[in-house]
Amino acid sequence: MTLKTLDTPSAKPLLDWYDRHHRDLPWRVSPGMAARGVKADPYHVWLSEVMLQQTTVQAVKPYFARFLQRWPDVTGLADADNDEVMAAWAGLGYYARARNLKKCAEAVARGHGGVFPDTEERLKSLPGIGDYTAAAVAAIAFNRQAAVMDGNVERVISRLYAISTPLPAAKPAMKQKVALLTPADRPGDFAQAMMDLGATICTPKRPACPLCPFRDACQALKLSDPELFPVKAAKKEKPVRYGAAFIAVTGDGEILLRQRVASGLLGGMTEVPTTAWTARIDGETSAEAAPFDAAWQACGTVIHVFTHFELRLSIWRAAIAAKVGTNDGWWEPVINLEAQALPTVMKKAIATAIPLAFKTSKG
DNA sequence: GACTCGTGGTA
DNA sequence: TTACCAAGAGT
Numbered sequence: 001m002t003l004k005t006l007d008t009p010s011a012k013p014l015l016d017w018y019d020r021h022h023r024d025l026p027w028r029v030s031p032g033m034a035a036r037g038v039k040a041d042p043y044h045v046w047l048s049e050v051m052l053q054q055t056t057v058q059a060v061k062p063y064f065a066r067f068l069q070r071w072p073d074v075t076g077l078a079d080a081d082n083d084e085v086m087a088a089w090a091g092l093g094y095y096a097r098a099r100n101l102k103k104c105a106e107a108v109a110r111g112h113g114g115v116f117p118d119t120e121e122r123l124k125s126l127p128g129i130g131d132y133t134a135a136a137v138a139a140i141a142f143n144r145q146a147a148v149m150d151g152n153v154e155r156v157i158s159r160l161y162a163i164s165t166p167l168p169a170a171k172p173a174m175k176q177k178v179a180l181l182t183p184a185d186r187p188g189d190f191a192q193a194m195m196d197l198g199a200t201i202c203t204p205k206r207p208a209c210p211l212c213p214f215r216d217a218c219q220a221l222k223l224s225d226p227e228l229f230p231v232k233a234a235k236k237e238k239p240v241r242y243g244a245a246f247i248a249v250t251g252d253g254e255i256l257l258r259q260r261v262a263s264g265l266l267g268g269m270t271e272v273p274t275t276a277w278t279a280r281i282d283g284e285t286s287a288e289a290a291p292f293d294a295a296w297q298a299c300g301t302v303i304h305v306f307t308h309f310e311l312r313l314s315i316w317r318a319a320i321a322a323k324v325g326t327n328d329g330w331w332e333p334v335i336n337l338e339a340q341a342l343p344t345v346m347k348k349a350i351a352t353a354i355p356l357a358f359k360t361s362k363g
Numbered sequence: 364g365a366c367t368c369g370t371g372g373t374a
Numbered sequence: 375t376t377a378c379c380a381a382g383a384g385t
Contacts, residue, residue: 052381059371059380093369096384130383150381168364195381204379205374235378265368307368344370 009160011183011190013213018193023200025057026064031189040188042116042141043074049133049140050101054094057199063092074116077102078109086268086341095269095343099262100128118142140188147179148191152198157181158230159202162219166231202226238305243277244314245302245346246290247353250331251321255350255357256291257340258329265306270341272349273329277311287316291326294318300352304345311345317353 019031027048029040047067051060066088071077077085082102089098104127108116116137117123124134135146149157154167157174165173182190201208207226209215220226248256255272262268273291287296295318302313323331332340337350337357350357 049381054368054380054382055370056372056380091370093371094382096368097382100383128383132382136381148381151379152381192381199381267368305370307370308366 007161008177008180009214009217011181014193014197015183015186015189017213018189018196021196021200022192023057023196026061028192031186034189040141042118042137044068045141046074046104046116046129046133046137047101049136050097050104050128051092053097053133055092059092063089073114074105075109075114077105080105082268083341087339090269090341091344091347093344095267097128099268103127104129116141118144120144120146136191139182139191143186143188145182145184145187146191147175147182148194149175149178150195152195152202153178153191155204155230156194156198156202156214159207159220159226160214160218162223162229164229164231166233168233170230238308238310239279240310240312241277241279242281242312242314243275244286244289244316245272245274245349246287246296247272247315247317247350248291248294248324249317249319249334249354250323251319252323253334254323254331255334255337255354256324256326256329257332258326266343266345268341269343269346271343271346274313274349277313286314290316290318291329292324294320294324302345302348302352304348306345313345313349315349315352 022031024030027044029038048060048064051063070088071080080102085102086095086098089095107126108114118138120134120138123129123137124131129137132148132150135148138144138146139148149171154171154174157163157177158170161177163170163174197212201212205227209218209221209226212218215221218226220229257270258273260266260269260271275289290296296316297318298314299317300315302315304311304313334354334357338359342350347358
């Protein structure tokens with residue numbers, strides 16, 4: 001306890017706040033249940049943490065429920081078909097997470113007897129588990145005193161200590177503060193409390209400081225303005241790329257699909273034939289680049305914003321009498337599109353050409 | 364440290 | 375509308 005210097009606040013007010021105001025989430029054991037001896041299922045904790053990486057709680061909920069229903073335990077997921085996992089993940093984004101999720105399940109099932117390792121270090125050696133997720137699973141599922149730091153925690157800590165060093169350079173110093181603050185008792189609840197606080201009280205804009213359990217200790221509130229923290233490095237501008245996508249439909253109601261290469265953007269996911277996505281409008285965005293000769297009709301443009309560029313996709317449609325032979329693709333009944341591993345941008349492209357292709361057409 | 368890697372919600 | 379951002383990891 002000598003490490004806890006005078007400027008380290010107590011975690012007690014936060015835990016008391018969490019006992020009263022915690023969010024009820026499908027993957028969470030509430031503090032009340034935990035007090036009665038209910039343990040969090042490491043599989044549930046891990047699955048939810050991977051899904052929640054850079055993803056909102058609202059978006060994760062239905063995916064978490066579907067995955068759990070389909071693959072109730074880690075061994076079932078390890079034995080699952082890769083394409084089915086990718087299809088189940090379709091729409092959630094960051095598809096490397098799904099590829100690594102499967103690899104991690106296989107490693108746990110075949111290398112650890114179906115039991116998740118219970119230390120931060122061993123967890124971090126698994127695919128798709130980095131600093132954050134290793135600490136989160138260790139703390140939440142195994143009650144380890146691990147320092148859990150995500151975007152919420154960064155915001156809370158940066159304000160609590162009025163840290164003016166920009167992110168991500170400030171991360172090591174912030175992590176040290178989190179480690180000093182994390183209690184040996186209830187480390188999992190502490191981590192979840194910090195994240196709930198960041199999500200509901202210590203929000204990016206207009207934080208509800210009067211309701212905060214750290215209101216008396218917060219340096220930003222005392223000396224400055226909490227909304228000024230955390231300081232972040234300036235982000236660069238998003239370039240625009242252009243391309244064309246080709247939706248070919250036969251008289252039998254089949255559409256030409258193909259699979260993207262296993263790595264990189266939308267790796268391993270399903271797509272309609274497209275040109276390369278280049279920085280300029282050129283001949284490649286026209287029907288000249290179509291997969292085969294047909295009466296291609298322009299039917300609109302899809303604008304889709306990825307993390308680091310904006311894509312403007314010209315959509316071309318052709319109704320053909322019968323299938324055309326292809327090298328790298330296959331013909332799929334339009335009626336089966338819902339079961340495919342189609343990322344959102346591809347659903348938007350198809351929905352532009354075939355408005356009734358999906359039950360709920362977005363974009 | 365700098366990039367890559369999705370998507371949908373919000374102000 | 376534009377901009378930010380949400381329980382980050384891998385290279």
